[in-house]
Amino acid sequence: MNGPADLDVVIVGAGISGIAAAAELQRKCPGKSFAVLEMRESLGGTWDLFTYPGIRSDSDMFTLGYGFKPWTEREAIASGGAIKNYLQETADQFGITEKIRFGTRLVSASWSSADDTWTLGLRNADGDTQLRCRFLHLATGYYSYRGGFNPELPGEDSFEGRVVHPQEWPEDLDYRDRKVAVIGSGATAITLVPSLAGETAKVTMVQRSPTYVAIAPAVDPEAERLREEMGPEEAFSRIRLRNLHAQQEIYHYARQHPQEFKKAIFDAIDEVVGVEVRKAHFTPTYEPWDQRVCLVPGADLFQAIRNGSADVVTGHIDRLTPTGVAMRDGTHVDADIIVKATGLDLVMGGEATFDVDGEVVDFGRCWTYKGLALSGVPNLTYAFGFVNSSWTLRIEAVDDFLCRVLAHMDEVGAHRVTPTLAPGDDAMPRLPYTAGVTSGYMQRAAQRMPAQGDHEPWLNPQNYAETMRLLESVDDDVLRYV
Known part of the structure; x- marks a missing residue:
């Protein structure tokens, strides 16, 4: 790789995906210079932004955590604060913190084929600057940090209390001994309600339709046993591998045997609140995993x-x-405070603009290459995890692929690598980026997302084994090294 670049690689975002990518570069590409751009003043991404009561992981930390940094805390489902501390420890341990440029937003990214370089337009407290790099990795997550999906409700102006959105939770919100209505039925609402329940006069979850909710143990008993026998760090890899396979097996069982899956989770709910409540409020009309199944540790909601x-x-x-x-x-739900847990506003690339040799890149018109790069866009990868199991499992596979691409470029003397459609490929059917997932935020953003095709490598599989197989090779007929 050559050209008048300031850095070999720029990673955008210092959340769970960006820190993973930076650690992978430190470990596997020690000769590459890089920086991490973070628009906020601290790292953590989701786990820094969201501060609503009860914020926690929706996957077990043995798989949501990094394979190279064992999760040694007792809780399998961790609080947001514990996750942020874990990310900070990781960044410090691997020398990443000093590579992060805080308070720096990516505004634009322009690729020049004349010098095989990205020119990044940046904005910070001192104004606008530029930075040039040879390779760009987007670890910006999948939702807007400007605000959540917040549709105005009829009569909202008439409400005499306070209306808040979890993405912008006010530090001064006093909900003690107040009546609170939480509008929504996704992971945020299901986390908020039990957290508020102990301190409010009453909290009511107001949902248009039910979501699948599975009760999980707050502490994994098998993990506890292994930790006692081997110690937390040695036990970690075994627990992680077990949970990785369990997540995939449960997902496929739910898709292939939906009635049996429903019975198992319904029976567990019935034991706590009874059949009548479950049928009225926790029996969805769609099939399991058409939308993500929410976890409730220790049955706290019920x-x-x-x-x-x-x-x-x-x-x-x-x-x-x-x-x-x-x-x-x-029915009238009395409330002093209304929380609109109405979801996220999905975006790609952190809402920056992108162009290749002056031609605007529209993510919604691109094809996804293996769920990590874009057709016709050189020297760019992005991090987007699994939607049916732990996000990080896919992120680490993407980061490994990125490092192998960089190594291969050096081996063959290439300055540029571009996923390139073969003749006729642009006539492929444009399939949703995450086919089979009907979550509202994915449907609302379908036109902003790259499409899958109907054959490899223009696919974004949500299966771990299939993903690992698809990412085996960095030298195929589609990646053009120049």
């Missing part, structure tokens, strides 16, 4: 419902009133 500190109302909202939420069926 325990709150059983003890009366929380309840659920299912149906369509008619409007907000001065004192709460009016449902179409005539």
